[in-house]
Amino acid sequence: MNSIVKKFLPAHQVDRLRDARLFFRESGASRMWTSAQTTGMKVASQVKPLASAYYALLSGKFKREERAVLLGRAKYHEELQDNDANIFLMRRNVHRLEKGLLMKPRRPVFAKDYILETVNVYRKIVAEPVRSEESSLDSLRWGYDVLSEYFDKVGSDPVVDHAREVFQKCPPPECGTPDAKKRVPYLRMLEEQPVTYEQLEQLAIRRRSVRFFDQKPVPRELLDKAFTLAGLSPSACNRQPFRFLVYDDPEITETVASLPGGTIGFKHNIPVVVVILGTWDAFYSEKDRHVPYIDGSLAAMSFSYALETLGLGACIFNWPDIESHERRAEKVLGLKGFERPIFFMGVGYPDPEAMVAYSQKRPLDVMREYNSPINPA
Numbered sequence: 001m002n003s004i005v006k007k008f009l010p011a012h013q014v015d016r017l018r019d020a021r022l023f024f025r026e027s028g029a030s031r032m033w034t035s036a037q038t039t040g041m042k043v044a045s046q047v048k049p050l051a052s053a054y055y056a057l058l059s060g061k062f063k064r065e066e067r068a069v070l071l072g073r074a075k076y077h078e079e080l081q082d083n084d085a086n087i088f089l090m091r092r093n094v095h096r097l098e099k100g101l102l103m104k105p106r107r108p109v110f111a112k113d114y115i116l117e118t119v120n121v122y123r124k125i126v127a128e129p130v131r132s133e134e135s136s137l138d139s140l141r142w143g144y145d146v147l148s149e150y151f152d153k154v155g156s157d158p159v160v161d162h163a164r165e166v167f168q169k170c171p172p173p174e175c176g177t178p179d180a181k182k183r184v185p186y187l188r189m190l191e192e193q194p195v196t197y198e199q200l201e202q203l204a205i206r207r208r209s210v211r212f213f214d215q216k217p218v219p220r221e222l223l224d225k226a227f228t229l230a231g232l233s234p235s236a237c238n239r240q241p242f243r244f245l246v247y248d249d250p251e252i253t254e255t256v257a258s259l260p261g262g263t264i265g266f267k268h269n270i271p272v273v274v275v276i277l278g279t280w281d282a283f284y285s286e287k288d289r290h291v292p293y294i295d296g297s298l299a300a301m302s303f304s305y306a307l308e309t310l311g312l313g314a315c316i317f318n319w320p321d322i323e324s325h326e327r328r329a330e331k332v333l334g335l336k337g338f339e340r341p342i343f344f345m346g347v348g349y350p351d352p353e354a355m356v357a358y359s360q361k362r363p364l365d366v367m368r369e370y371n372s373p374i375n376p377a
Contacts, residue, residue: 064326069289072280072338085124088239088282093118094143095238097150102185108155115163123170140173142183149184208356210313211266213348218272222310230303235295241282242296245275259329260317260344271348276300280338296342313350319343
């Protein structure tokens with residue numbers, strides 16, 4: 001609606017309408033309407049069916065997320081039915097094997113419920129790696145090493161023995177990173193301390209949102225260094241259900257930078273725009289529907305710190321769940337139905353003449369609470 005009004009009305013009339021809206025927000029009528037809305041939401045929130053009816057009939061705020069979750073689940077299960085070569089399933093199950101191997105004490109036999117599934121998905125992906133959408137075979141080397149370690153350590157059992165026979169017929173990955181190390185659980189060296197707390201604290205203090213950038217190209221090798229570090233971030237079951245879409249072509253950067261809110265006034269000077277993109281085809285159940293947001297955000301924070309060490313700066317742009325924004329992003333970026341932006345980032349060399357916000361953070365005592373009261377189960 002705002003874009004239509006701006007298209008047909010002169011700028012001064014648009015400003016007058018905006019002012020009228022602001023005055024209306026402070027009026028008694030507006031307060032009465034807000035109070036009625038609040039009462040309705042309180043009533044609906046007391047009973048689960050009413051809450052569901054509210055969002056089904058009166059608000060479509062969750063419809064896109066619901067569609068993304070359903071399309072993602074459909075793709076996940078379709079791949080299992082067609083060829084059983086779902087890379088996310090392999091990553092999840094191999095990581096589950098890792099956790100079983102490092103348990104103290106370790107059970108003599110474990111993973112019976114999913115070991116055959118894991119061996120079969122590995123067998124089919126290693127036979128045709130292109131089906132996994134993995135650009136590197138390092139993931140398959142990791143799967144092979146962990147499966148080998150599992151069958152070396154686990155005890156005898158009919159199900160496990162059958163899976164072992166199937167795995168022994170599987171070839172190892174043809175290539176990967178040329179090193180001799182095994183990608184299996186290892187003992188962490190506690191004396192190693194590459195970065196002190198004080199150094200990390202100084203990096204965190206230095207990192208601030210940069211909105212004005214020096215107008216020079218950003219080398220892709222620096223970006224890839226930062227993305228490599230971002231890929232080391234924690235991820236639920238190591239599935240990493242996100243991608244980074246990078247735009248550094250000046251002809252399209254401003255278009256992409258205009259998709260999120262909060263870029264008015266400086267989007268024209270952003271050299272690189274990064275879209276942190278969540279993908280819901282990594283999950284078989286709705287219980288994991290929030291994982292792309294969490295894992296993508298963890299990776300983005302690591303990416304942001306890495307940029308600082310390379311002399312670059314960044315600003316994370318909020319991505320409000322607004323249907324018109326989502327539709328435009330889907331069209332401009334060519335997204336699939338099970339893909340959604342988590343948020344956008346502007347990246348570049350900070351303008352040495354530009355300032356950054358002080359951004360006072362909340363006090364520690366407000367953010368942190370030890371042993372808050374709980375209700376026994």
